[in-house]
Amino acid sequence: MKTTITRLSAATLLLGLSQAAFADEVLIKAGHLVDVASGKVAMSQWIKVNDGVIISVSSQKPEVSQDTKTIDLSDKFVMPGLMDMHTHVVRGLSKNFYDGYFQSPHRAVIGGVVNAEKTLMAGITTIRNVGASDFQDVALRNAINAGEVPGPRMAVSGPALGISGGHCDANSLNHSFKEKAGGIADGPWAVRQKIRENVKYQVDLIKFCATGGVFSKGTKVGQRQYTLEEMKAIVDEAHTHNRTVAAHAHGTEGIQYAIKAGVDSIEHASFLDKQTIKLAKKYGTVLSMDIYNTEYTLAEGAKNGVPQENIDKEKQVGTKQRQSFKMAVKAGVKMVMGTDAGIYPHGDNAKQLSRMVKFGMTPLQAIQAATINSAQLLNWQDKVGQLKPKYYADIIAVDSSPLENVAVLENVSFVMKGGVVYKN
Numbered sequence: 001m002k003t004t005i006t007r008l009s010a011a012t013l014l015l016g017l018s019q020a021a022f023a024d025e026v027l028i029k030a031g032h033l034v035d036v037a038s039g040k041v042a043m044s045q046w047i048k049v050n051d052g053v054i055i056s057v058s059s060q061k062p063e064v065s066q067d068t069k070t071i072d073l074s075d076k077f078v079m080p081g082l083m084d085m086h087t088h089v090v091r092g093l094s095k096n097f098y099d100g101y102f103q104s105p106h107r108a109v110i111g112g113v114v115n116a117e118k119t120l121m122a123g124i125t126t127i128r129n130v131g132a133s134d135f136q137d138v139a140l141r142n143a144i145n146a147g148e149v150p151g152p153r154m155a156v157s158g159p160a161l162g163i164s165g166g167h168c169d170a171n172s173l174n175h176s177f178k179e180k181a182g183g184i185a186d187g188p189w190a191v192r193q194k195i196r197e198n199v200k201y202q203v204d205l206i207k208f209c210a211t212g213g214v215f216s217k218g219t220k221v222g223q224r225q226y227t228l229e230e231m232k233a234i235v236d237e238a239h240t241h242n243r244t245v246a247a248h249a250h251g252t253e254g255i256q257y258a259i260k261a262g263v264d265s266i267e268h269a270s271f272l273d274k275q276t277i278k279l280a281k282k283y284g285t286v287l288s289m290d291i292y293n294t295e296y297t298l299a300e301g302a303k304n305g306v307p308q309e310n311i312d313k314e315k316q317v318g319t320k321q322r323q324s325f326k327m328a329v330k331a332g333v334k335m336v337m338g339t340d341a342g343i344y345p346h347g348d349n350a351k352q353l354s355r356m357v358k359f360g361m362t363p364l365q366a367i368q369a370a371t372i373n374s375a376q377l378l379n380w381q382d383k384v385g386q387l388k389p390k391y392y393a394d395i396i397a398v399d400s401s402p403l404e405n406v407a408v409l410e411n412v413s414f415v416m417k418g419g420v421v422y423k424n
Contacts, residue, residue: 025050025068026419028395030078033057036371036386039364039403041077049393052419056389071421073414076397079367080387081125081152081417082409083374084349085288086246086267086338089115089151090132090140095345097305105134112140116151118347121423123412125394126153126374126384128338130207130246130267131160131168133182138202150422153394155204155378157246159183161194161234166225167213167248183208188233191226195237206238207267210247211254214297214313215306215343221313222251222271231261244377246288250317252276259285265377267338270317272324277331286377288338289325291359292352294318296344322359329360336377337370354407363406393419 026049033045048055048062056062090112092103100108112132119127129137137156144151159182162168169184185194195206210226212219219225226234231247238245239262247258250270258266259279265286280287297306297314328335339352356366375385383392397414415423 025064026393026421027062027064027068027070028078028416029070029072029074030076030397031074032077032401033387034077034079034367034402036080036364036367041401041403044074045078047078047387047393047395049416049419052393054387054389054391054393057387071414071424073397076399076414077401077408078387078395078397078414079402080371080385080391081394081396081415082123082350082370083126083337083378083385084119084124084339084341084370085128085265085336085374085377086290086340087119087127087129087346087349088131088340088342089119089127089129089154089346090136091115091342095300095304097301097307097310105136108133109136109139112136113143113149113151115342115346116140116144116149116154118345119341119349120150120152120417121415122347122349123396123409123415124152124349125396125415125417126378126380127155128205128246128378129154129156130205130248131157131183133159135159135201135203141204152417153384153392157205157207158198158201158203159194160248161185161191161206161208163209163225165218166209167211167216167219168209169216186230188230191230191234192237195234195241195243199241199243203243205244205246205264206234207246207248208234210249210258211251213248213250213268214317215310217307217309221317222254224251224254224257226254226257228257228261231257231263235262244379250321259283265336265338268317268321268340269328270321270324272327274327277328277333280328280333281331284334286373287328287333287335289321289328289335290338290340290343290352291322291325292355293340293343294321295355296348300344325356326360329365334373335369336374337366348410350409350412353409357406363403366406367402367409392417 028047030045033042141154160168185191244264247263249255252271371385375381395416398408
């Protein structure tokens with residue numbers, strides 16, 4: 001069984017409490033309050049917020065000062081902000097597949113600022129960013145926490161670990177360029193050294209590539225990368241430093257190796273079988289399966305310059321991944337919402353929820369994947385994911401019941417994060 005992580009990195013413990021200025025005391029009148037744990041909806045509730053934290057939730061109007069601002073959401077369905085556990089916000093803003101090769105890493109950070117705001121305005125108040133060169137996501141997280149730019153709460157991985165020539169390596173196959181991604185490490189001691197470096201620069205989690213992938217050049221999407229010994233070293237070192245581990249893994253063998261090594265989550269999890277699902281349940285491994293972005297890639301990929309090689313790999317993966325998703329849901333494996341946002345436009349994250357329902361979940365299960373399950377994966381379950389006293393006031397509202405039609409979460413009309421209203 002994998003080690004339980006009980007502490008976060010120092011930079012993230014505040015979860016944005018260092019924001020430049022919290023809102024004053026706020027009172028929210030919620031017409032319909034969705035309890036994401038039970039699936040019940042309470043009518044006419046009052047949420048009292050002070051210094052970014054929920055003070056009380058009650059059917060009786062609490063005592064407040066004369067200066068307290070009241071927000072009337074009496075005609076809305078109110079619930080905690082959504083959480084996306086697999087994003088790539090730090091990247092350029094062009095849709096063209098190759099433009100990133102001709103832009104500086106500084107431009108990618110600027111793109112991250114824009115993408116973070118789009119994500120927050122869509123009602124995604126917490127994300128994991130899984131893979132960014134030069135610790136760009138660390139810088140963005142810190143800027144958001146300091147209140148310098150708007151964006152969701154972020155848990156970040158920094159450079160993703162990968163084998164030489166693997167999915168997490170640079171895409172160039174021209175040996176004269178001698179191009180190498182920042183997270184490349186081969187062998188048990190090398191991966192430990194790389195994790196120690198990532199921890200030094202204040203990442204919140206470790207991500208590594210256990211198999212090939214769709215958008216890398218020359219890799220087979222299901223082929224295992226890293227040995228079991230290397231994966232065990234990654235998990236042991238990461239857990240020693242109180243970091244969780246996310247493994248990019250499409251192929252069955254790579255998924256099984258990563259689970260046995262003790263990773264906390266499997267990203268993509270495309271080629272599952274009954275044995276692998278049973279293994280995930282045994283180890284308590286969380287699955288993060290991006291079942292929406294296939295639609296975008298197949299519809300828009302060619303227009304955006306995605307090479308045919310990559311589109312063909314997406315075709316190979318998409319149908320099987322959705323079949324695997326159905327199997328995992330039926331078996332009761334714990335799942336979170338992980339969209340791979342960045343492969344498709346940021347701000348469209350919630351489109352995945354309706355696909356999660358289409359392929360086996362109830363609306364409540366999909367919402368729980370994007371709230372309480374994600375909070376547990378982050379070990380932030382006592383601060384985010386529900387609307388309860390002492391939790392951060394990360395609150396969204398929609399016009400009708402998401403328990404009846406989860407697609408309404410694609411059009412969020414109100415967004416509050418940490419007691420600050422960003423959209424109303």
